[in-house]
Amino acid sequence: MILELDSIDVVYDHVIQVLKGVSLQVPRRGIVALLGGNGAGKSTTLKAISTLLQFERGEVTKGSILFDGVRVEHSTPDELVRRGCVHVMEGRRCFEHLTVEENLLTGAFTRKEGSSVIADDLELVYGYFPDLKLSRHSLAGYVSGGIQQMCAIGRGLMARPRLMLLDEPSISLAPRVVEEVFEIVQKLNHEQGVSILIAEQNINIALKYASYGYVLENGRVVLDGEANELRNNEDIREFYLGIAGEHRKSFHNVKSYRRRKRWLA
Amino acid sequence: MFYNEVGQFKTSYRADQALFPIRQDLIALGVFLIFLYAVVPFTFNNFWLNTVVIPTLIFGVATIGLNILTGYAGQLSFGTGAFMGVGAYTAFKLTTYFPEINIVILILTSGVTSAAIGLFFGIPSLRIKGLYLAVATLAAQFFLEWVFIQMHWLNNYSESGAIVAPTRTLFGVAITGPSATASARYLVVLSIVVLLTWIAANLVRGRFGRSWRAVRDMDIAAELIGISLFGAKLRAFAVSSFYCGVSGAMLVFFLYGAAEPNVFDINRSFSILFMVIIGGLGSIYGSFLGAAFIWNLPIIIRLIPLALGLRVEPVYTEFLTSMIEGALIISVLIVEPRGFARLWQIAREKLRLWPFPY
């Protein structure tokens, strides 16, 4: 296992508890999906891992986070990047006034290897994202959302990570571009051996590429299992994929409502 | 335990949006007002009234003014001192032209001039925002300061360049000038402050307040839902300057008795901004907490060596005060960047949920 979360609690501002005993594991070279609706706590979980949480007045009050066998919950983000865990934040967050290439280069900030190695890596990233090469000299603020997302992932890749935390890579992208991004992520996983923890609302696509999934609701893990198992799970199908079986759902049938309620409790 | 809202049901939106949705708050405020009106004037001595209570109230009004502009409408301003000055000088000129009209009315009217000037310097907000707008307000600050010094007509060509508050009465009791007692001045100030606070509290929770907050939080979105940005900003500038102007006039007439232009300099603007931020951006009662803290901090710092029987050179006290003040302000910001109002709010939430932690 490259990453192990053991029943962590996260509290913001000392009063708002967001995560309640979340446990999850990412195997080496695996792709794991973290699923759930808005406000379920996906981003918070990722921020807890990358320790970006401390800059938003949040803290891990209970439990432990092991990255590569070392406890990291009181570490710093740059320390984690150095160890090989990169967080690609929600909403892309490219440096708008830097060019695409400069953006990628900032990703190599923690690297000490000298410029020729970094230049090679730059070419490697361009190999995965040919679109980035075309717009390498434009300001990142002006390129399209898809390119920005690729730029953000490429920027993370420049740190040569062993684990990548991807926060909603599909957000506000066209379905075709979403597919494209996920294809590249899968390729990265296969070819570079990068383990991936992906937080997604788009459960359909996330389960297509991931091997294992966790479902978060209200700050708790309510369900986890193999991806194809989850895809065929009746509750998942109904609550997240909107597939209701053969018959149209009638709200007179309160059984499903009760089931949903049991989840949220 | 005492702060338990069980059994207080709201059956209409109106009731839910009331100024004090929880009954205990209303009762507490009532008790506090009775204390301010019936106990303070008779038990506090002149020193307390003159150095602590009256200034806190007066600066509280200026702080509300700036809070409306900065905290509610999101427009940073460094011109508060100058707008206070406009109010003070207007009130002074009005008393010389209309000696027979009641001083309280003149002081409230002087806010109107201040509002007009504020409106004028708010026009650039049509095109610029943020720090850029702050420069426009700095222009107002330095330009008006210069006008106060250069235009001798404003101080009736007095030798010293200062304006002096003449003696005026209300119900036969002197309330301004050298013969007015501290408690008389206190009661008048308190009444004006209560009135203005009540108006402000209602303004910010109503239509105006909603449009200001919308502009503050996301101006483009506010414009898209049909709020006129320019209108909302200008209203904020006008209302804000009105409050600042009244506060400035009260400062001269009810506290200092006389004032020179440097009373309204850039440092005044900064200190009012301090009050707003320490008190809490976008909070009316926070404005008074902030004013009380910032105004009384140097007084307390000066009193400490006295109380300990230490003798410190006056030059050093000034520097020490400045040092400690700076350090304390930074510490308060670190403890709670959103000011006292936020601390109070957290405490209240904890009380409401008591005995549960979250």
Place this chain on the structure above:
Amino acid sequence: MLDILHKIFVGPFIEMSHAPDLLVQVLWEGFVSGTLYALIALGFVLIYKASSVFNFAQGIMVVFSALTLVGLIEMGLPAWLALLMTVGVMYVLAVSVERTILLPLVNQSQSTMIMATIGLSSFLIGFGGFIFGGEPKSMPVALLGIPTGSMQFSVFNGHINIQNLDLAAAVMALVMVTTLGIFFSKTRIGRALRAVADDHQAALSVGITLKQIWVIVWFTAGIVGLTTGIFWGARSDVSFSLQIIALKALPVLILGGFTSIPGVFIGGLIIGIGEQLFEYYWGVQMGGGTQGWVAYMIALLFLWVMPQGLFGEKIIERI
């Protein structure tokens, strides 16, 4: 009425054409104060670029560093050692600011940060005054090896007087602006600085150490402040009143754009020359002392026409 219009629109220009040598002298004075404004503004820009903090303490950092330098020299230290120690003090200041203000207040709103820097300036005023005393001090120019004396040039049948000190200040300002400009655009740290300025959370997420960047930036701003302080102190005195003058960096920045380093230089010149001209040809008739506000009015007029400043980065706003 006609008289007033004449005084505003005709008189000053006749005066200028009658005494062109005087005009050149006024322009030069404006040029020099402009470069010094540019230096102060440069300190602001550095910190603003890297931490989006509008550092109101920049003015006091100028005064504080100059005070430290003069104070150390007055204590009998040789000038080079005093200079070195002042640089050390500015480094300690940078580290303490990072530890006590920036780190605990990371992610707070701009107004909170502005307040914190005003708090810092209040602290530094007290601290500097407590240690070195509050009365104005004069900069020991000769000890620091700054050229003194003046040169005379004859132009337009008159002559203008150029202080060597002013010339040195202008050259120094130009050198600093160029060096920092190159540093920002070409180096790894410079790129990281700009990244932090754009989105410091994203910068954190790629492993940029904010703390390191902050210390570098505040230290650099401190050095820029020291340079400003030396030259400004040499022209007048080292005193706390400089703090208010330092606010003129704001209109300078408005003209130059908050993030452009060469723009700062141009902005400083426009403001410096503009206010000298106004004071000399118009202000005196209005009672004088117009330098206090002309800079802000010029900035306001410019803003009206060009809300982004002359060299500002385009504000990228996605809707």
